[in-house]
Every structure is written in structure tokens, then in C-alpha cells.
Amino acid sequence: MLDPVLAKIDDDLPNAMERLLEFLRIPSISTDPAYKMHCDTAADWLVEDLKSIGVDAGKRTTPGHPMVVGHAEGTGTHAVFYGHYDVQPVDPLDLWDSPPFEPAIEDTAKGKVIRGRGSSDDKGQLMTFIEACRAWKAVHGALPARISFFFEGEEESGSPSLVPFMQDNADELRADIALICDTGLFGDSTPAIVTRLRGLLGEEITIIGPDKDLHSGMYGGVSMNPIRVLTKVLAALHDDQGRITVPDFYNGVPELPKDIEAQWNDLGFDHTAFLGEVGLSKAAGETDRSALEMIWSRPTCEINGIWGGYTGDGFKTVLPAKASAKVSFRLVGTQDPHAIRENFRKMITDMLPPDCSVEFIAHGASSASEMATNHPAFEAARCALSDEWPNGAAFVGCGGSIPIAGHFKKILNTDAMLIGFAKDDDAIHSPNEKYDVESFHKGIRSWARILAKLA
Amino acid sequence: MLDPVLAKIDDDLPNAMERLLEFLRIPSISTDPAYKMHCDTAADWLVEDLKSIGVDAGKRTTPGHPMVVGHAEGTGTHAVFYGHYDVQPVDPLDLWDSPPFEPAIEDTAKGKVIRGRGSSDDKGQLMTFIEACRAWKAVHGALPARISFFFEGEEESGSPSLVPFMQDNADELRADIALICDTGLFGDSTPAIVTRLRGLLGEEITIIGPDKDLHSGMYGGVSMNPIRVLTKVLAALHDDQGRITVPDFYNGVPELPKDIEAQWNDLGFDHTAFLGEVGLSKAAGETDRSALEMIWSRPTCEINGIWGGYTGDGFKTVLPAKASAKVSFRLVGTQDPHAIRENFRKMITDMLPPDCSVEFIAHGASSASEMATNHPAFEAARCALSDEWPNGAAFVGCGGSIPIAGHFKKILNTDAMLIGFAKDDDAIHSPNEKYDVESFHKGIRSWARILAKLA
Structure with a gap:
């Protein structure tokens, strides 16, 4: 046949x-x-x-x-x-x-x-x-x-x-x-x-400061700059060991069972070749995990897009009224995307300085x-x-x-x-x-x- | 006449x-x-x-x-x-x-x-x-x-x-x-x-990671994300008191002479009205300085533009190959824009993780x-x-x-x-x-x- x-x-x-x-x-x-x-x-x-x-x-x-x-x-x-x-x-x-x-x-x-x-x-x-x-x-x-x-x-x-x-x-x-x-x-x-x-959770965040774009000569230093606030909150999403800092984020993240670990080790994954393919040499991310583990069984948080202020040719000394980013989380085990969304939003909101607000747009959530x-x-x-x-x-x-x-x-x-x-x-x-x-x-x-x- | x-x-x-x-x-x-x-x-x-x-x-x-x-x-x-x-x-x-x-x-x-x-x-x-x-x-x-x-x-x-x-x-x-x-x-x-x-120094920085845009499902967590690196280095430009952390940045920044301070105090500057005009209520920046001092006699560092990854409608789980920002400094006293440019570039370069490089474009420098x-x-x-x-x-x-x-x-x-x-x-x-x-x-x-x- x-x-x-x-x-x-x-x-x-x-x-x-x-x-x-x-x-x-x-x-x-x-x-x-x-x-x-x-x-x-x-x-x-x-x-x-x-x-x-x-x-x-x-x-x-x-x-x-x-x-x-x-x-x-x-x-x-x-x-x-x-x-x-x-x-x-x-x-x-x-x-x-x-x-x-x-x-x-x-x-x-x-x-x-x-x-x-x-x-x-x-x-x-x-x-x-x-x-x-x-x-x-x-x-x-x-x-x-x-x-x-x-x-x-x-x-x-x-x-x-x-x-x-x-x-x-x-x-x-x-x-x-x-x-x-x-x-x-x-x-x-x-x-x-x-x-x-892995599961996937997508969030778009917009930090809003002054009610219009400002001139950095007149307002620089003394008024809130939403891009600065955005970089602060995004930079705080990982600690120095590459772990994600959203509260309770690791709830439901299982350690890899020994038999699966052994099976994966048998695959002979060449992480140097894998990274070399895209011009990289060293695994980023959690410092105490193997590359394969990081890709297949560990959760991540990545910034997939960021924008704000003047991005054209030349220079413009503007303090923009707002700045935005798209952030995604890859989830493993029984991590709950909805709980993580809530904790992420609360974490960002709690970090905001005076005169700043934030708007979120949800972009899908799957376990x-x-x-x-x-x-x-x-x-x-x-x-x-x-x-x-x-x-x-x-x-x-x-x-x-x-x-x-x-x-x-x-x-x-x-x-x-x-x-x-x-x-x-x-x-x-x-x-x-x-x-x-x-x-x-x-x-x-x-x-x-x-x-x-x-x- | x-x-x-x-x-x-x-x-x-x-x-x-x-x-x-x-x-x-x-x-x-x-x-x-x-x-x-x-x-x-x-x-x-x-x-x-x-x-x-x-x-x-x-x-x-x-x-x-x-x-x-x-x-x-x-x-x-x-x-x-x-x-x-x-x-x-x-x-x-x-x-x-x-x-x-x-x-x-x-x-x-x-x-x-x-x-x-x-x-x-x-x-x-x-x-x-x-x-x-x-x-x-x-x-x-x-x-x-x-x-x-x-x-x-x-x-x-x-x-x-x-x-x-x-x-x-x-x-x-x-x-x-x-x-x-x-x-x-x-x-x-x-x-x-x-x-x-104030003087003005403009810099454009581009952080470069992998040699092509990557899929965050396949590479997320394990490969360097230039947007993450960019937010880390930009967030590090100010400390918690709003002071700028570029080495030797405050060389040449004078304290305000008492007679000028008195003259400025006599002006009756209404910083609440000044900020209220643009929808703000509280002076950001250095926590121990008056608003007028911050605008007229203190140096600043501001991010005037930032961009990288997917910024259109919807969502794209991309890890971009690079991410950029425009940064400007307002200078006072005898601060040397060329020395600051050099120290800024060295500071950013020193902070880069493995597999990352940075390119700078100079955008003007005046004392x-x-x-x-x-x-x-x-x-x-x-x-x-x-x-x-x-x-x-x-x-x-x-x-x-x-x-x-x-x-x-x-x-x-x-x-x-x-x-x-x-x-x-x-x-x-x-x-x-x-x-x-x-x-x-x-x-x-x-x-x-x-x-x-x-x-």
C-alpha cells in the first residue's frame, strides 16, 4: 500500500x-x-x-x-x-x-x-x-x-x-x-x-507622563520622562542571575524529572552550534541552567518591542508624553498566565514614580x-x-x-x-x-x- | 524718535x-x-x-x-x-x-x-x-x-x-x-x-546582539536580547536620587553662588504652575535641588528616543538583532562635553554582556x-x-x-x-x-x- x-x-x-x-x-x-x-x-x-x-x-x-x-x-x-x-x-x-x-x-x-x-x-x-x-x-x-x-x-x-x-x-x-x-x-x-x-503570555505597556511632548531644554531633569521610567521598570524584570522578578512568577515551575533530564542529555544537543548559527557564543538567561533546559523547560520574560520619543534621522531633544513596550512570557509546568499577568501589572504599577500612569493591553495567554x-x-x-x-x-x-x-x-x-x-x-x-x-x-x-x- | x-x-x-x-x-x-x-x-x-x-x-x-x-x-x-x-x-x-x-x-x-x-x-x-x-x-x-x-x-x-x-x-x-x-x-x-x-551633548547608541532577528519561542531566555541590554544600560544612567552615574560627570558642575540663588528666589518662580501646565505635579530629577536650580544650573541626562523589535499593531514574538536610543545631556559650568562623551561610551561598553556590541553616533557637543x-x-x-x-x-x-x-x-x-x-x-x-x-x-x-x- x-x-x-x-x-x-x-x-x-x-x-x-x-x-x-x-x-x-x-x-x-x-x-x-x-x-x-x-x-x-x-x-x-x-x-x-x-x-x-x-x-x-x-x-x-x-x-x-x-x-x-x-x-x-x-x-x-x-x-x-x-x-x-x-x-x-x-x-x-x-x-x-x-x-x-x-x-x-x-x-x-x-x-x-x-x-x-x-x-x-x-x-x-x-x-x-x-x-x-x-x-x-x-x-x-x-x-x-x-x-x-x-x-x-x-x-x-x-x-x-x-x-x-x-x-x-x-x-x-x-x-x-x-x-x-x-x-x-x-x-x-x-x-x-x-x-x-511552553505557554505564552503577551502584554503591551505604555507609560504616560506629561500630557504633551516637552522640550528637554525647558523640562529636562525636572519633569518625568516616560522613556526613563520604562527602561527602569523593564530593566527590573530580571535579576543579575537572569531570574524573572515578577512576584510568585516561579509558582508551578517544576524541576525537570531525572529520567527526562537523562533522555535530553542523550540527545547530544550542541548548544555552541545552536547559538553560533545566529552569531552568538554564550548562553544568556539563568546562569545555573543548561541551554536545552532553558529552551524546553524554563520560563522566560522577553521584551519584543520598544518605542517612544524621536526615532527618525538626526536628533530631537524631546521628552515624549509616553513610551511603550511589548513584553512576552514563555510559561512552563502549571504556571498560571492570568495570575502572572495580574502580578506583572501590579509590579509595574507599584514601581511608577509620581505623575506617571500606565496602560496595559493584553495580547493572549496560554498555559x-x-x-x-x-x-x-x-x-x-x-x-x-x-x-x-x-x-x-x-x-x-x-x-x-x-x-x-x-x-x-x-x-x-x-x-x-x-x-x-x-x-x-x-x-x-x-x-x-x-x-x-x-x-x-x-x-x-x-x-x-x-x-x-x-x- | x-x-x-x-x-x-x-x-x-x-x-x-x-x-x-x-x-x-x-x-x-x-x-x-x-x-x-x-x-x-x-x-x-x-x-x-x-x-x-x-x-x-x-x-x-x-x-x-x-x-x-x-x-x-x-x-x-x-x-x-x-x-x-x-x-x-x-x-x-x-x-x-x-x-x-x-x-x-x-x-x-x-x-x-x-x-x-x-x-x-x-x-x-x-x-x-x-x-x-x-x-x-x-x-x-x-x-x-x-x-x-x-x-x-x-x-x-x-x-x-x-x-x-x-x-x-x-x-x-x-x-x-x-x-x-x-x-x-x-x-x-x-x-x-x-x-x-546649558550646554548639550547628543549620543545615539545601538546595542547589537544576534546577527538576525530571532523567534523568542526558539531562542527566548537562552540568547541575548538587545532590547533587554538597552533597558539595563539606560536604566543605570541615574541612581535612586536622580543623580547621573556616568563617571566624573559632575566634574566642573559649580554650586550656585549665594547672590544668584538669592536673586532667583526673589523671582517667585511657581514650580507647581510650571509643571501643572504640562499635566505634572511633582519635580522629578535630583531629589535635593529646587525646580529652578534643576532647570537653570544642574546638568541632566535624558532619553529622547528609543526603538527596537516589533512596534506595530498586534504582537510579534521576536528577539530583535538590535535596539537603539537617542540620549542627550544638558551641561553646566565647565563640564567638558567631549570628556563626558568618552566616559559615557566607556560606561556603556563596560556594561555589555558577552555576545553584545554597541555602536555610537555623535550628535553635537556644546559647553x-x-x-x-x-x-x-x-x-x-x-x-x-x-x-x-x-x-x-x-x-x-x-x-x-x-x-x-x-x-x-x-x-x-x-x-x-x-x-x-x-x-x-x-x-x-x-x-x-x-x-x-x-x-x-x-x-x-x-x-x-x-x-x-x-x-
């Missing part, structure tokens, strides 16, 4: 890449309202593509960008596959070597890549699964199992519509296992199944989650992946936050399994994002093998 | 305002290269206007924006008048209630104002002097003294061409006294002669200066101002930095006298800049009186 499917995948690769390029040309940036129409177009494109392989698919409205849901009849295990069609913003645009939404296949020193925003995160990844299904359908006239498809368009902007939609459509989306393709390989030759994900590795699908997938790749598949952690996995469990009682083929140098969320043609090709083959095992 | 000139000024006020509005319509923003042509246009406008009152005027090229120099023959004291025709940038544009370069006369609760960028700083102010000359010329056929005019177009962008130009044209610009109109009244009814000015109040022009001007305004003129300090005063003394050995008619609520460097019609009208009359005394 499987071999002709794999052969079909190999034969059809050029067409599969053309389809992906077409999908990548749609600038579906979800966080920027100016791109709303393009998100809609991307959803329509997915519906049409699913229909072309016999899936009963449709676009479903939400208060934000639409969902795409589809179902294919079949026997055996019922799997629901999740991906997201929205992409990150592209700024700073001047650092891209080619336009982000004019994707192309490029030859590089490390092999052929598909270049463009979304090529890896997540359009390229989600298409690996659809292409595997297309090959099964072409060869055998049907998919090998009962499969549902569930795509959202707000993953890069906090997924505001996701939970209500899953609650309202729980019966339709529930399955034996949820498959999610939004993660990476462990190494270039080592596929990975993610067993734990960390751990996968049910004892579910039989995990062992099936591990074998399938090990058949396709040079090295056997590893159970790994993930520093990113993919709240959908927790939602499948909490809302639908459906265990989730995260398998993806991105590489560390894919530059997701950065200029010049790419996806290796090898990731795409072997990714499709991997899903074909996994579907065969699940059938 | 004087009375018909004052009468002419009163009669001609509507025409004088029309001329000012025409001048204000030229968007001569010097710091932004996009406005270079408009700076040139403003210089041409001044040349024509000076010629119209019989001044032998011309535009003089520099490596930056042009200077305007003119001479009018006359007897008695030789005065050189300085002003600047360039203006501040206008962002944030959305906070303006009317377009910044479509000036208009507005009725307000506090009287008529001239609204628009540059109305107060410095086009409106410099025109008070030109209009006074125009009235003298119209009534008596000549100016009452030998007068030179010297206007620059780079005051708001660090005056890069000023010192070389003054050095190259020293003989032409040297005079018995330099008159500068770029300062304010002490109170609405109290004219002021500025006797001390503080004190005026020669024993020069006879000071007493003459004090009497003339006291004749025009309800309250007698005060000798005051100024928190701003007008390096030209020090240049006149150092390069030309010409003492400078700073007299201006701006008010604290003029919103210079801010949206909705204005100049009171009363400032303009009584300013013109004040100069007519001062010229009569100097003649």
Missing part, C-alpha cells in the same frame, strides 16, 4: 512545490488589519485545495479571520490535522534579500530551499500533510484513514477566535488523535515528536502543555519517522508556544501529537524565511508513512 | 503677521534630509525680506543648509542679530489639531495666537527683530544703529556648519554686542534677559555658557524692556542650549545678550506649537525700544 504512494510523492514533487509557491504568494499577515483581505484569500485557497482531493471543506467565519474545516470519510483511526495559514509580519523589510511574498526555489550551499514568508511557518509545513493525503488519494482513490482538517488564520496574532470556535464545534472536531505540523526536526537528520510546549506519550499513536509515529529519516525519531521539548495542543486536550479531550520538519536556520519570524526542499519532500513522505501506520 | 516707530509698529501689525504666516508656510525642518529644499527656500525668503528693508543681504552656502548674512550701515553701537530659520520635525503628526505648516491666527481662551511649527521657535521670534527694524526704516529712513543680521538653518540639528562659518567669516560677523532672540519671557508679564545657558552681564548693553536692554512690559525685566537662567552665545564669545570675542518673548505653553518642539500675538507685538516694540537705547 505505502510504496506506490511514496513513489507518487517523489514524482509529483515539482507540482507540489508549485502549489506551495502559489499559496505563499498570498500575504496572509494576521496581526496587521491592513492584510485582512489576504487572510480571507488564503482561507479560500485552502478550501479549494482540500476540495480538489475530495475533502468536504468549507470556510467558517469567526469574529476575526476565518477557520477552514474539512472532513474525509475513512476507516480506522480518526485523526484531525491542524495547521495555520496566517504568517508573521515581514518587517524589517529592508533585510530581505528578495520580496517576502514573491517566493522562489533557491540553490544554496546547504541544498535547495523554498524562500519566502510562511515557507516554513506554517504554510510549507501544513502542505506536507495535504500533499501526503493527495498522493494517497491519487494512488488508492481514498485516504487511508478518517481524516479531518482544521486550519486557523490567527496563530501569529494570539488566536483570539480559536477557543470559542473549538468549544462551539467540539463534536465536529473531536478525534482519536490530533496531528499538528508546526515544529521542527531535532537535527538535520533526526526527526522529532514534541512532548512538551504550557505536556503530551500523552503513552498514546499508541506516539509509538506508531516514532517508527514511521525512523523509517524515513537517517536517524531514529526523538521525543523532545519545544521552547515555542503552540496553545492548540492544550486546547485539543482540554476542550475536546483529544490527545495531540506534534511533528514537524522545520530546521533551526529556517529564519521563521525573521527576514529571509525559508524551508528546505528536503524538509518539504521528506515531510510529505513522513506523513504518508504515519498515515499508513495509523490506518 | 521712538514714539512714531512704536505707532508704526502698532499700525503695521496685521501686515507683520501676514509676513510671518508666509514664512511659517515653508517647512524648513533641518534634521530630515527630505526637507533640504525647503530650508533653502526659507533662506531665500529671509534674504528677500532683508533686502526689502534696505539690508545688503545674501545667502551663503555651507556643507549643510545655507546661512543668511546681511548688513545695514548706521552709527553708534554695532549689533549683530542672530536667529534660526529652521524648525523642529512635526511628528507625531496625528497630535496636531491643524496642519503644522498651514499656520493661522487663532482665538483662544488666553488671547490670540499664531499657530504652526516655528511660530515661536524661532521664526516668530526672529521676525520680532526684523519687524522692529522695518518700522525704524519706514519712519526714519534708516536703522537707528549699525546692524548685522546672521541667520542659520541648522540650529535644530546640532549646527554642524556654524563654528567653521563663524571662524571663516569672523571679521564680518564681529560686533559690539550680539543680540539673540530664541528664549522666553520669565512670566506672562515679565520680560527676561538670559544670563546662563554651557555665562553672559557678561556687566556689558553696558545689558542695563540698557533691561531698562528698555521694563518700559514696555508691566513688570521689570529679570536676569534669568535658561535650561535650553543655545551654543551660538558661547561661539560669539569664543570665536568673535563678542558678548551676547539673549532676549526672547516665548511663553512656557508655546509647545515648542511639540505638536500645536504657537506664539502669542502679544509676544509678537510687544516683542517687536521691545526691540524698537532696545535699538533706541543702543543707538
Whole structure:
């Protein structure tokens, strides 16, 4: 059953890449309202593509960008596959070597890549699964199992519509296992199944001082400068050991179990190579933790954006009326994002000097989650992946936050399994994002093998 | 001699305002290269206007924006008048209630104002002097003294061409006294002669970490975040008492002489009203200094702009490759701007964690200066101002930095006298800049009186 499917995948690769390029040309940036129409177009494109392989698919409205849901009849295990069609913003645009939404296949020193925003995160990844299904359908006239498809368009902007939609459509989306393709390989030759994900809490803060911009000659020194206040409160979020100072922040942060620690040590993670890839040499963060632990099992607090005052060419001696920053927390264990939001806001508010006020905007909150590795699908997938790749598949952690996995469990009682083929140098969320043609090709083959095992 | 000139000024006020509005319509923003042509246009406008009152005027090229120099023959004291025709940038544009370069006369609760960028700083102010000359010329056929005019177009962008130009044209610009109109009244009814000015040092710093923007899920916690480093180094520039921590920063900062302190106390400065004007209630800055002392005789360090990472709508979990800030210092006494620049850069560099580098851009450096109040022009001007305004003129300090005063003394050995008619609520460097019609009208009359005394 499987071999002709794999052969079909190999034969059809050029067409599969053309389809992906077409999908990548749609600038579906979800966080920027100016791109709303393009998100809609991307959803329509997915519906049409699913229909072309016999899936009963449709676009479903939400208060934000639409969902795409589809179902294919079949026997055996019922799997629901999740991906997201929205992409990150592209700024700073001047650092891209080619336009982000004019994707192309490029030859590089490390092999052929598909270049463009979304090529890896997540359009390229989600298409690996659809292409595997297309090959099964072409060869055998049907998919090998009962499969549902569930795509959202707000993953890069906090997924505001996701939970209500899953609650309202729980019966339709529930399955034996949820498959999610939004993660990476462990190494270039080592596929990975993610067993734990960090949660994410986003906050935007604006410090407000005088009621108008002031001249620093007339008011400098004697009046409150919101940028100075902002740097003080942000600088206070970490102590000298890199620990986060928000009160009660570490409540619910577990120490790593010895067996997992041993398993991770066996992975032979090369943190020098990992950091060297991006021009760094030394692990920052908590001084008493290993790099892998910091990425997979420790919480973080990062400033993702900051702005205030005059930022153009030249100089302007202004004291601005306000200054802002975007701050995010990655969460682990049973850390409660809502309690942390509250403590963070109180901490900042308590630090304010006289004549200053602060405004907060909430940008999403999700807890960390751990996968049910004892579910039989995990062992099936591990074998399938090990058949396709040079090295056997590893159970790994993930520093990113993919709240959908927790939602499948909490809302639908459906265990989730995260398998993806991105590489560390894919530059997701950065200029010049790419996806290796090898990731795409072997990714499709991997899903074909996994579907065969699940059938 | 004087009375018909004052009468002419009163009669001609509507025409004088029309001329000012025409001048204000030229968007001569010097710091932004996009406005270079408009700076040139403003210089041409001044040349024509000076010629119209019989001044032998011309535009003089520099490596930056042009200077305007003119001479009018006359007897008695030789005065050189300085002003600047360039203006501040206008962002944030959305906070303006009317377009910044479509000036208009507005009725307000506090009287008529001239609204628009540059109305107060410095086009409106410099025109008070030109209009006074125009009235003298119209009534008596000549100016009452030998007068030179010297206007620059780079005051708001660090005056890069000023010192070389003054050095190259020293003989032409040297005079018995330099008159500068770029300062304010002490109170609405109290004219002021500025006797001390703070210096200004500008620095732009960029902290550089990873060699590309990173995803905070993958790298958060373990890799250096330049925004975090930037907030740490900027937050360290002041201690808890508001003192500046740059090594040796206070070298050359004198304690205020008792006689000046007594004189300032007599001024009855209302710091509550001063701060209340901009929505503040409490003096920030050094905890053991009075508000007036902090503005007039203490040095400052302020952050005038900050930017890095994602600053658009929504949220992006990016760790940026770099983050920047513009920092300025106001200097007093004999503080050496070049030594402070060096110590500031060393302090920042020494604070950097591994894997971080920093780049600096210098944005101008000028020392503080004190005026020669024993020069006879000071007493003459004090009497003339006291004749025009309800309250007698005060000798005051100024928190701003007008390096030209020090240049006149150092390069030309010409003492400078700073007299201006701006008010604290003029919103210079801010949206909705204005100049009171009363400032303009009584300013013109004040100069007519001062010229009569100097003649």
C-alpha cells in the first residue's frame, strides 16, 4: 500500500512545490488589519485545495479571520490535522534579500530551499500533510484513514477566535488523535515528536507622563520622562542571575524529572552550534541552567518591542508624553498566565514614580502543555519517522508556544501529537524565511508513512 | 524718535503677521534630509525680506543648509542679530489639531495666537527683530544703529556648519554686542534677559546582539536580547536620587553662588504652575535641588528616543538583532562635553554582556555658557524692556542650549545678550506649537525700544 504512494510523492514533487509557491504568494499577515483581505484569500485557497482531493471543506467565519474545516470519510483511526495559514509580519523589510511574498526555489550551499514568508511557518509545513493525503488519494482513490482538517488564520496574532470556535464545534472536531505540523526536526537528520510546549503570555505597556511632548531644554531633569521610567521598570524584570522578578512568577515551575533530564542529555544537543548559527557564543538567561533546559523547560520574560520619543534621522531633544513596550512570557509546568499577568501589572504599577500612569493591553495567554506519550499513536509515529529519516525519531521539548495542543486536550479531550520538519536556520519570524526542499519532500513522505501506520 | 516707530509698529501689525504666516508656510525642518529644499527656500525668503528693508543681504552656502548674512550701515553701537530659520520635525503628526505648516491666527481662551511649527521657535521670534527694524526704516529712513543680521538653518540639528562659518567669516560677523532672540519671557508679564545657558551633548547608541532577528519561542531566555541590554544600560544612567552615574560627570558642575540663588528666589518662580501646565505635579530629577536650580544650573541626562523589535499593531514574538536610543545631556559650568562623551561610551561598553556590541553616533557637543552681564548693553536692554512690559525685566537662567552665545564669545570675542518673548505653553518642539500675538507685538516694540537705547 505505502510504496506506490511514496513513489507518487517523489514524482509529483515539482507540482507540489508549485502549489506551495502559489499559496505563499498570498500575504496572509494576521496581526496587521491592513492584510485582512489576504487572510480571507488564503482561507479560500485552502478550501479549494482540500476540495480538489475530495475533502468536504468549507470556510467558517469567526469574529476575526476565518477557520477552514474539512472532513474525509475513512476507516480506522480518526485523526484531525491542524495547521495555520496566517504568517508573521515581514518587517524589517529592508533585510530581505528578495520580496517576502514573491517566493522562489533557491540553490544554496546547504541544498535547495523554498524562500519566502510562511515557507516554513506554517504554510510549507501544513502542505506536507495535504500533499501526503493527495498522493494517497491519487494512488488508492481514498485516504487511508478518517481524516479531518482544521486550519486557523490567527496563530501569529494570539488566536483570539480559536477557543470559542473549538468549544462551539467540539463534536465536529473531536478525534482519536490530533496531528499538528508546526515544529521542527531535532537535527538535520533526526526527526522529532514534541512532548512538551511552553505557554505564552503577551502584554503591551505604555507609560504616560506629561500630557504633551516637552522640550528637554525647558523640562529636562525636572519633569518625568516616560522613556526613563520604562527602561527602569523593564530593566527590573530580571535579576543579575537572569531570574524573572515578577512576584510568585516561579509558582508551578517544576524541576525537570531525572529520567527526562537523562533522555535530553542523550540527545547530544550542541548548544555552541545552536547559538553560533545566529552569531552568538554564550548562553544568556539563568546562569545555573543548561541551554536545552532553558529552551524546553524554563520560563522566560522577553521584551519584543520598544518605542517612544524621536526615532527618525538626526536628533530631537524631546521628552515624549509616553513610551511603550511589548513584553512576552514563555510559561512552563502549571504556571498560571492570568495570575502572572495580574502580578506583572501590579509590579509595574507599584514601581511608577509620581505623575506617571500606565496602560496595559493584553495580547493572549496560554498555559504550557505536556503530551500523552503513552498514546499508541506516539509509538506508531516514532517508527514511521525512523523509517524515513537517517536517524531514529526523538521525543523532545519545544521552547515555542503552540496553545492548540492544550486546547485539543482540554476542550475536546483529544490527545495531540506534534511533528514537524522545520530546521533551526529556517529564519521563521525573521527576514529571509525559508524551508528546505528536503524538509518539504521528506515531510510529505513522513506523513504518508504515519498515515499508513495509523490506518 | 521712538514714539512714531512704536505707532508704526502698532499700525503695521496685521501686515507683520501676514509676513510671518508666509514664512511659517515653508517647512524648513533641518534634521530630515527630505526637507533640504525647503530650508533653502526659507533662506531665500529671509534674504528677500532683508533686502526689502534696505539690508545688503545674501545667502551663503555651507556643507549643510545655507546661512543668511546681511548688513545695514548706521552709527553708534554695532549689533549683530542672530536667529534660526529652521524648525523642529512635526511628528507625531496625528497630535496636531491643524496642519503644522498651514499656520493661522487663532482665538483662544488666553488671547490670540499664531499657530504652526516655528511660530515661536524661532521664526516668530526672529521676525520680532526684523519687524522692529522695518518700522525704524519706514519712519526714519534708516536703522537707528549699525546692524548685522546672521541667520542659520541648522540650529535644530546640532549646527554642524556654524563654528567653521563663524571662524571663516569672523571679521564680518564681529560686533559690539550680539543680540539673540530664541528664549522666553520669565512670566506672562515679565520680560527676561538670559544670563546662563546649558550646554548639550547628543549620543545615539545601538546595542547589537544576534546577527538576525530571532523567534523568542526558539531562542527566548537562552540568547541575548538587545532590547533587554538597552533597558539595563539606560536604566543605570541615574541612581535612586536622580543623580547621573556616568563617571566624573559632575566634574566642573559649580554650586550656585549665594547672590544668584538669592536673586532667583526673589523671582517667585511657581514650580507647581510650571509643571501643572504640562499635566505634572511633582519635580522629578535630583531629589535635593529646587525646580529652578534643576532647570537653570544642574546638568541632566535624558532619553529622547528609543526603538527596537516589533512596534506595530498586534504582537510579534521576536528577539530583535538590535535596539537603539537617542540620549542627550544638558551641561553646566565647565563640564567638558567631549570628556563626558568618552566616559559615557566607556560606561556603556563596560556594561555589555558577552555576545553584545554597541555602536555610537555623535550628535553635537556644546559647553554651557555665562553672559557678561556687566556689558553696558545689558542695563540698557533691561531698562528698555521694563518700559514696555508691566513688570521689570529679570536676569534669568535658561535650561535650553543655545551654543551660538558661547561661539560669539569664543570665536568673535563678542558678548551676547539673549532676549526672547516665548511663553512656557508655546509647545515648542511639540505638536500645536504657537506664539502669542502679544509676544509678537510687544516683542517687536521691545526691540524698537532696545535699538533706541543702543543707538
